[in-house]
Amino acid sequence: MSNVSGNLFVIAAPSGAGKSSLIKALLDRHDDGSMVVSVSTTTRKPRPGEVNGVHYHFVDEATFLQQVEEGNFYEWAKVFDHYYGTSRTVIEKTLADGIDVFLDIDWQGTRQVKAAYPGVHTIFILPPSTEELERRLRTRGQDSDEVIAKRMAKAHHEMSHYAEFSYLIVNEDFEDSVANLEHIVMCQRMRRSKQQIRHREVLKDLIQE
Ligand SMILES: Nc1ncnc2c1ncn2[C@@H]1O[C@H](COP(=O)(O)OP(=O)(O)OP(=O)(O)O)[C@@H](O)[C@H]1O
Numbered sequence: 289m290s291n292v293s294g295n296l297f298v299i300a301a302p303s304g305a306g307k308s309s310l311i312k313a314l315l316d317r318h319d320d321g322s323m324v325v326s327v328s329t330t331t332r333k334p335r336p337g338e339v340n341g342v343h344y345h346f347v348d349e350a351t352f353l354q355q356v357e358e359g360n361f362y363e364w365a366k367v368f369d370h371y372y373g374t375s376r377t378v379i380e381k382t383l384a385d386g387i388d389v390f391l392d393i394d395w396q397g398t399r400q401v402k403a404a405y406p407g408v409h410t411i412f413i414l415p416p417s418t419e420e421l422e423r424r425l426r427t428r429g430q431d432s433d434e435v436i437a438k439r440m441a442k443a444h445h446e447m448s449h450y451a452e453f454s455y456l457i458v459n460e461d462f463e464d465s466v467a468n469l470e471h472i473v474m475c476q477r478m479r480r481s482k483q484q485i486r487h488r489e490v491l492k493d494l495i496q497e
């Protein structure tokens with residue numbers, strides 16, 4: 289990917305730790321169109337209130353696998369028995385337009401993104417405890433006991449990958465966590481714009497000579 293000017297951020301966490309809520313809160317604070325969350329494609333069935341094209345692009349398995357064959361995904365993985373993937377063209381176009389992009393994906397997808405785009409900023413969200421994680425999944429009230437049990441059974445494995453990420457946030461107090469996430473994002477934005485100013489200065493000098 290060349291001439292990329294937006295920043296790419298991956299946020300991963302065990303299911304229920306709060307990553308979608310944190311991304312949403314950050315986007316609500318910065319509603320100027322400078323950052324977006326990528327809408328993934330999935331074979332999972334919509335939860336009550338989930339809207340096709342807003343929360344996910346909901347497709348059947350055959351459609352998903354055809355898109356895999358066609359190379360449409362930037363990354364994809366099977367998570368909790370369902371397929372999930374990130375659209376390649378949307379990511380590349382949004383970044384090229386100078387917009388920061390958040391990917392709410394699992395550790396398998398994160399590995400693929402790191403391999404494709406080493407400049408990605410990776411953030412892992414931890415719950416304060418296993419008990420609190422389960423409480424959050426239950427109070428979210430959107431998954432059956434069976435689904436919650438499956439997600440809790442996979443939580444420790446997901447968390448065992450935390451060291452593959454550049455930043456860790458323990459999501460205990462929600463507002464503190466949003467502030468930490470915002471701090472990481474703003475620091476990376478500033479770094480990127482300083483780099484771009486420096487590149488422009490160097491190019492100007494070189495072209496004048
Ligand atoms: N710091 C927090 N304290 C208390 N509750 C929280 C906190 N952060 C998030 N929650 C709540 O926990 C529940 C799970 O959050 P959320 O849906 O954002 O998790 P997630 O990591 O995106 O899960 P999934 O991977 O399944 O999509 C939600 O009901 C949310 O309001």
Ligand SMILES: Nc1nc2c(ncn2[C@@H]2O[C@H](COP(=O)(O)O)[C@@H](O)[C@H]2O)c(=O)[nH]1
Binds near residue numbers: 302
């Ligand atoms: N590798 C990918 N993982 C994804 C993607 N979209 C979501 N996810 C992860 O799946 C689980 C479950 O999500 P849920 O909405 O069913 O609760 C969670 O860890 C997500 O981060 C994706 O495009 N690629």
